[in-house]
Amino acid sequence: MFRPLSPLPTAWRSLLHAFVIQARRIPGRIAMRDSTGAKLTYSETLMRAAALSRVFARELGEEEYVGLMLPPMVPSAVANLALGLLGKVAVNLNYTTNQAMVDSAVEQCGIRKVITSARVLEKCHIRPKVDLVMLEDVPAKVRTTDKMFAAFTGKLAPMALLERLMPGLGTRKLDDLATVIFTSGSTGDPKGVMLTHRNILSNVHQVEEQIHLDDQEVILGILPFFHSFGYTIGLWTGLVLGKTVVYHFNPLDARTIGKLCDEHDVTLVAGTPSFTRMYLKSCSPQQFHALKHLLLGAEKLKDETYREIKEILKIEPMQGYGTTELSPVVAVNVPAPAKLPDGRTIYANRPGTVGLPVPGTAVKTVDPESGADLPPGATGLICVKGPQVMPGYLNKPEATAKVLIDGWYSTGDLGFVDQDGFLTITDRISRFSKIAGEMVPHVGVETAIMAAAGVDEHAVAVTAIPDPKHGERLCVLYTNLNATPDEIHRRLVAAGVPRLWIPSVRDFVSIEEVPITGTGKIDLRALRELAVRQPVA
Template sequence: MERTSCPDFNEWNVGKDWLRSYPSEVPHRLTYSRETVPEMLKSTVDAFPHHGAISYLGVRITYQQLWTDVTRFADALVRMGLCPGDAVCIMLPNCPQAVIAFYGILHAGAVVVMANPLYVERELQYQLQDSGAKIIVALDQLQERVMGAIEKTKIEQVIFTGAHDYLTTAQSPACSSTSPVIGDTRLHRWLDVLGAEREKVDFSSRRTDDVALIQYTGGTTGTPKGVMLTHGNINANTQQIRAWFYRFEPGKERVLCVLPFFHVYGLTMGMHLGVAIGAELILLPRFDSDRILEIIAKERPTMFPGTPTMYIALINHPKVRQYNLSSIKGCISGAAGLPVEVQQRFEELTGGRVVEGYGLTEASPVTHCIPLWHKRKAGSIGLPLPDTEAKIVDPETAAVIAGGEVGELVVKGPQVMKGYWNRPDETSAVLRDGWLFTGDLAYMDEDGFFHIVGRKKDIIIAGGYNIYPREVEEVLFEHPGIQEAVVVGVPDPYRGETVKAYIVRKAGIDVSVAEIEQFCRSNLASYKVPRAIEFRTALPKTLSGKILRRQLLEEEKEVAAKNIKNS
């Protein structure tokens, strides 16, 4: 197998203070295979053909069975007229069909476009139009929405599937398929597609620099952009994470996959990493704390990538101590800052380790992580992964800033995207000489650990002072009566902006506004103390568990507009 060598040259190490804090087991640089993403899967199939690949609602699929269905699906796509480089959209929750479709599309030489099953018709139509997708694989329950969205797009074929397609009648007696519209030749059932008579098809030869995935960003700061991730990007990030988690043993791990695969974090940390080490993927369509605790106790996963909101829900579950969670070896937390209290409590309950990582869609996504079995620093996102460079620059001039000072985090590495789909101007704005400008404000400490203090766009400027939301949120999480908290800047006629905190209380604890204000005054400079506090039963989140800070800001704007209108 052809490989590309990245020797540990001394000159590459110069100026990278974080390497001094590296675990001795993790190399500074890696040697990468030239495998495409489906070839990564095939290597695992060859090594562990009879090992479990997927566990889903009681059904188990081996790696050999998975590969058989992947090749059948690829064959079917080619027979449908799919050509190398064409785009195929997947609109599914975590289920076997999502895994099969992803690798099958790539095996056929095409490009994957992941869509959130919660998208409304308008959102889906935009993504299909922008990507130029030719085929869509969707949940049968979404038939009406999908059929409405594909008008004015290039979609030629639609494949519908449901949970019943991998469950026996006894396991899911209530499942029933939504039949395609009679007479519409564009529509197909999943099992019909997989079961069709096979033909000898010549599969396209793809290279590592070919685009494998067009992953759309959330669009919180404008129209969603399609991030082009190549086979090489995905391969590199998977191998970087694998090297970082060096104690995970090939063929012996089980990954709890509740992070949605339509989000790049769940895709890489759950599916790709799991496949790369021959782990069994325990698939769950959505997060439910009751169900998660039952699954951990019964299925005994060893890895659990998640988000702080997931870990918070579990440690505050009233019956958490009734479940055996000791199978958990390690977890990586992403999408938001991991409060120290949450980390400590989760580790106490499981006996495993949970560390914070950092990444963004444009980097496949992981660039930094705290060592799982080595020196850790509370509140840090950790160290750059092997072959990953990072620096802090002035947000305005891009000049490098001295260690310890806050500036914009920029990164470079083999996992960084090829660019934005059909958006050269926006690509050049964030990709400069190979450096990806993240938009996140951070600093590097004396040991080379990086610390995120907020987004450039989220920074609160009150009375001329810069206030970083994460700093205030960390203090709020230390209060024993607070389960979740998020801080935003709201307009203030005197200070320009002021700090507002949205808080979810812990069950059974009646904490007051005055008590929280006093707690903050004891732990923060006066200008950082929230001047407004709103209690809520829940905070708005994405399916991956990320709190929608922008939605709260939009709500504030609407309230302000109504007040002005009524005044």
């Protein structure tokens, strides 16, 4: 069911306009802080970004696309702002992937300069093959005139003058490109998703209308800026809406995260169910005493995890759904009443679904083969339309045309929309194998094997490998089965699992760990490569 979105505030002419408005409205409020102790008010953030933009102007010259390879901390947030004030397109590079993926992103954008730090290069062992601007060297390059400019623009200059002094304020409009975020490459080469100022501001506005954030909201920023959720929620939602963001560079560092949530009264945490279970095991519930919003995505929220969170934290987790191409939020559960277009008021949190689409978003399912629209409740390929839909992939018109048809984005995910408008995700179309003419879902096979083995997520992953007779066949990569493959095979047969869903015993492969991307998802490309490379039993 489509729910309309109220118009964007007229003052939101770009992401930078929206931020500067908040910096002038609430100059003394804390805008951002991080685990090193760094802390900036809104006024200080604007001044720091203004000064840094002057240094970057000298260092970067006329470059339009500028890479950043930095973790989510105060300096990297300010660096993104500084590039925005210059009118440049900031491209946050995935430092958790490999050299080839970074090289591809750099080449596709024509990036010739990347802002990074010695510490990042040392830890990630990736070095972009372009000129590097080291963040550690910046303080020595800040001139007295830069500081004077920052003080004037941060506190005194009217907006009209700021627009003349800062290209990003004077020339950038809603439909101009704000960033390029690269897909993980988990199913192929990474594609550059172009997101405009309108895309991101609309998604911020949609999230606000769905969740209704408090004025003094404190957001935990642990997802990297090369991740669309980390970029939109972790960076811009706070700055556009006047909230405080607390950054930490490692989402797996549960003890530090618990400490930050406790010390700074964090009210909103966004992550994955796996991350949350880690926090529950390593942190005291008291450390999350201020938590009101727990947004979970990227993987299915299992019933037992849902119950565990409710029991320990005394709040209802909000499972949601999004993709990079959609800026990224499409739908999210909210433990509160929601009024539907037909006049009914319902409870907007429905476990097992990913919630109601955010306002201004239309969702439908279509037949994967014919593309014909399907009725409510019918499982099909999920398509989304709304102001958060990307304009396309960078320099890839053919790839764009495959997924964007008449304004509808084809997500590649399978699911259905029920009579009340709640969206349920059942699988990803790329995670199917066609065996003997039947589509076999990898996730369904994984679920059956985990149930037979009595193991949890990330202990088993299913992919497909080439087969000379049938085109492809299922392969199970596992870290722990609590039984032999022969025994698991017998249990699957006894449980009545469809024959085509049961992999051959020879195609069970023991591995040290299931490959995961830097954003917590199974790396499907690495998984398939590992399966092809590994000898089978």
